[in-house]
Amino acid sequence: MQKPLRISHVGLRGVVGRGMTASHVLDFASAFGTFLGPGPVVIGRDPRASGIMIREGVASGLMATGHDVIDLGVVSTPVIQHAINRMDAAGGMSIGASHNSSSWNALKFLGPRGSYLSTGEAGELLDIYHLRNYSFSEWQGIGAYRTADDAIDRYLDDIAGAFELDSLRRYKVVVDCSNGTSSLILQRMNERFGFRFILINARTGGVEFAHEPNTSSRTVALQLAPLVQPLGADAGFLFDADSDRVAFATETGEAVTSERVLPLLTDYLLPRGAGKLVIANLSTTALLEEVAARHGGRVLRVPVGRQAAIDALSSYRPEQVAIAGEGTGAVMMPRFRFVYDGIASMLAVLSMMHEEGKTLSSIIAAYPKYSILKGEIPLVTQQLPALFTELQARYADGQMNVADGLRVDWPGKWFHVRVSQTEPIVRVICEQKGAPPTALFESLMELVRSYAA
């Protein structure tokens, strides 16, 4: 059972009314307003109904701490990040629970230039929150509120400078918007650039979503993949609610796992930029190492979660990094200031199709087959140290990484056992080049289960 509220370094997330309340919203907005330097703060939200309630609280807390608030309305997180940078704002807040169901919502905190907060900064924000030590302005210093309705267009100006839109718009593409913010951006691309995006689940009413807005291959297979071939489309894409994650289906109707997004884009970007470093988490496919090696690149493995990727990024100069991302289809590219941006990822995939002159299915088919198995088992917190000790002893012949649970690599095969950050479970992931590593996976599951209740 997922807990209905989670407060961590990446922000605040919960089931509205059951875990996340208006009280949390005011406190966090006041804490963030206290934490930020002077200047305006940019806000935006995904279409969930609770977003209006949260926006009012967020605006109030920021105004009370002396910040002017610029409300972009219903926009994706990448659009907010773009606007922060463009307007030279002090920071921003994104209201939206990305891949969670409609009953959830979340606050994400963004620093100057639209960057995610580092672990140190996020820790300071949490300290202010826990101390409730807010700096409220006196009556003359309270901030003003205004709306800006051109944020999507200004973001698309930037997109138009980064991709050859003229050669991409000939593709016929079906998109499942998961009732999220991608709907508004893609409709605008159709109007403004003459794209032929066919949008499904594009209503942005905010009370009910057509399906869980996540990017798992099961979700892609549900509605999107079966539509691609009958419509004669060249590809199908699916975004989560705040369009930072993306998954896709080929023109033949095959649902491609979101694991493939990062290797595909790595293959596309590595030869086209100066950066040679690929940052990915420990649970992401080993296809990445194989693809990177072809272009003289190197993969840096970091713990699971956005925060670890952000902290890793900050240790390198931007031009050293080619790409960063995770198996969920969330990918950051240097051209987009290292922001998880599903729209940019989709356009990069289309650019790859265009430049290589190939169909999506033939691009996918060219990669070697890797088989991944995933499982989860409820945990007994007290047993975890013993579990990891035994795992290390049993698999001492492989190459170990203990940055986040345990990952062990052998040539052509690896596993990762880790504790979830969001649910009280142990996750087991196991991958092998070629056939599924069934025997290894079963014995891992059995061992983990022996430490469960």
Place this chain on the structure above:
Amino acid sequence: MPREHLLKIGVSGIRGVVGEFLTPLLARAFAQAFGTYVGGGRVVVGRDTRSSGPMLQRAVHCGLLASGCEVIDVGVLPTPTIQIYTGATRARGGLAITASHNPPEYNALKLFNGSGLFFNHYERSELLDIYHQSDFRQAYNDEILRLSTETEAPARMHLERVVKHVNVDRIRARKFRVGLDSVNGAGSVMSPGFLSETLGCELHAISIDPTKPFPRVAEPRPDTLGDLAELVRTKQCDIAFGQDPDGDRLAVVDEHGNVLDNDDVLALAVMIALERRPGNVVVNLTTSSVIDDVVTARGGKVYRTPVGEANVVDVMQAVNAVIGGEGSNGGIIFPAVHLCRDSYTGMAFLLDRMAETGLTMSQLAAQLPRYWRRLGKTGFEHGRLGPLMQALEDRFPGAKLDCSDGLKLLLEDSWVHVRSSNTEPILRIAAEAKSEAGVEKLYGDVLSLLSGR
């Protein structure tokens, strides 16, 4: 020196200095308690022009939406207009964000029930219990309702009700030269149109910019309306009106530039109302005896209540009063428009009377019996109130006593009323007599007794 705590949460609602004391956190919590108390449904929210208003209003929206209420934002409007709209549209309740006549660093929440009336004593204490227990309704995503704006209908509804009770044609025919000082408050958005367009007056207005701060002390009194009196003299106005920031209180200046005593303004309104329909009149204990003279002469009965609009309104409902009010506060309550203090009813009544009689404002005022009044205050120590009141009683052995709100001593041809303030640690003293020397002696005696000098 003890730290000064500039916040009051009590049966009169929540009021304080914005910043360190009155925070958006408190406003959100109070609004959510209010939303829980009224049980969801539509709630009307408006405000005066204080700089903290937009920030606090958003916190209030957040709390109301989180409790499952639908919010109608009516923006900057006078308090009576918000009350009338709340009652007329059968909303579940209403909130005005205004600290009325307090200085600009203050703000407060005024709370109305579904009839657009101030919460009575019992409603307020029940609300306070919910607030203190933080026992709030927490709406889930699919229970969160809309936030919409309504800027035009409330003012129209209010003014349509007012003009039903006067002869607009005869007022328009006179083309009165009228001065106006709305203190850049909520009246700024409604009074100029009402006077010049609806009532056809030649308007000479100062301080009608709702985006600017209050240019004078917010309470409209003889000593704060110097600019308006000057305007009357230079523009040769027939009459001039001074409002407080939320447009419930009214002060009146005659054609010579003399600011009328607020008790006399109420007495004139009472006279006008009773001549159309005799009946009961309700005023607070501190209101002048001029009311008794005016009412008795017209065969009516006067009821006295403790100070506070809600107290007056409670009794007005109980005795089906024709009119009522609070003299020194400049509040006229005319139930045929609405059971609330309304400066617009006052303006219309006086202009109509001038048109009807052909008399000037000073001539109308001269029809009233003459009393001399003295208002003041003195500090007191907590715990000393009982002995002080006892000493006062002993000092005037022959007096008739009224203990319903502090102590009122009724003497031959004079009275004195001493009560502790609901909002500050002070004693308010009001004295009245038939001669100037009489009131000075009475006031002086009481002040020296209370202050121990």
